[in-house]
């Protein structure tokens with residue numbers, strides 16, 4: 001990979017033209033696939049170095065077990081996008097909850113989940129911060145179908161980032177979306193691949209369904225007329241962005257190529273929504289206080 005560091009002669013025009021093109025597609029379809037090469041180009045305009053990009057590829061090697069899913073390792077962390085003042089920062093720890101009223105139907109729906117926090121190696125990485133900055137630019141100032149009990153009067157956003165590894169062994173099938181057809185209870189879901197090992201080509205395909213599709217069912221039970229698109233993260237930083245309240249999605253499992261070895265798939269998931277107002281399931285867990293021990297703050301542009 002040969003990424004030029006363009007920080008010194010940052011071409012605002014090209015960078016914002018590229019963002020505008022992605023935004024146009026996103027507005028038109030309600031979802032967009034951003035290829036690895038496009039993301040690498042955008043990050044290069046932000047001055048992200050090769051070593052920072054390479055580091056992202058290894059971050060999945062140091063994850064603890066997930067609190068509720070046996071086939072997964074995970075960490076998470078929250079970021080507050082203060083768009084009126086132009087910066088994004090990490091918030092203090094908050095438990096995480098998704099309920100069935102948000103079209104998330106799984107054995108742990110409604111359960112307060114406490115994940116280990118993201119490592120500082122990740123949150124201080126310029127490539128990671130670039131992903132958040134670029135997402136922020138794409139989702140700002142576009143119309144979305146609002147969810148109940150979120151504050152759409154503000155330009156701010158709250159993003160919960162998950163660093164996930166899904167594992168498949170001979171005895172345990174790794175399901176990136178065990179919940180079947182679902183939404184993530186947010187406004188904009190972004191999924192970015194960091195890497196994978198020993199995974200077949202028909203693994204972890206993302207299917208996008210219209211909201212008429214029934215939540216909680218497996219892909220084999222879905223209706224063809226509700227299937228809008230299918231796409232697969234293949235190369236480092238291939239990304240899917242979905243207007244989460246306008247479309248549902250599902251994913252196929254992670255299958256092993258060689259059954260004697262583990263298969264794994266490493267992802268960053270960015271759940272972004274407006275701040276909660278009273279009545280929302282996450283209202284009591286929506287702090288915007290900065291993280292007391294591992295603070296991180298960076299400009300939106």
Ligand SMILES: [Fe+2]
Nearest residue numbers: 177183184249
């Ligand atoms: Fe999801």
